[in-house]
Amino acid sequence: MTRGRTDADLARIPGGGKGMIEQHLAAAERNGVHVRFDAPVTRLVTASDGAVHGVVLAGGDVLESRAVVLAAAWSTRLASLPRKC
Incomplete structure (x- = not known):
């Protein structure tokens, strides 16, 4: 059974929650995903x-x-x- 991330999980990720987002963004970009920010x-x-x-x-x-x-x-x-x- 999987569970959501806890504060303890985030503490083990370099950079915490922000670090996790940066890792996901880098992985997406490596796979050809184009991300736009502030693009209504x-x-x-x-x-x-x-x-x-x-x-x-x-x-x-x-x-x-x-x-x-x-x-x-x-x-x-x-x-x-x-x-x-």
């Missing part, structure tokens, strides 16, 4: 079957991909997004 998304680009295959950024750039992972801190802006983009 205004719209998801979807196929006719509803599958997401890209995003439109606030600046108008369209990024298409085989996979899209969105992450955001909770905020009133996030809470105000429509349930279905």
Whole structure:
């Protein structure tokens, strides 16, 4: 059975929680993943079957991909997004 990370687990990782994130980011980049920070998304680009295959950024750039992972801190802006983009 797996369990979540504890404070003791993080203490054994160089740099703690921040170090763990840095390790994950480095591994993702080594595998060709492009990560964008502070890149507000205004719209998801979807196929006719509803599958997401890209995003439109606030600046108008369209990024298409085989996979899209969105992450955001909770905020009133996030809470105000429509349930279905």
